[in-house]
Amino acid sequence: MLFKKKEKPLVAHTVEKCPSCKKETKRKFKEGDMVLAQSSECAACKVPTRISKIFGEPIE
Numbered sequence: 001m002l003f004k005k006k007e008k009p010l011v012a013h014t015v016e017k018c019p020s021c022k023k024e025t026k027r028k029f030k031e032g033d034m035v036l037a038q039s040s041e042c043a044a045c046k047v048p049t050r051i052s053k054i055f056g057e058p059i060e
């Protein structure tokens, strides 16, 4: 998913939050990501993380 704003193209990122240790992990957005959806497993707690935020960042 790409956003365009002025001259700078933005690339979507997804923030996953672990409900157990509250650790937030940022990764590239992938198709099907939705806020509050379950995502990948927390490496430390072995529980599914939830998507807390989806945002756009300028491409470097």
Ligand SMILES: [Zn+2]
Pocket: 018, 019, 020, 021, 022, 023, 042, 043, 044, 045, 046
């Ligand atoms: Zn965790």
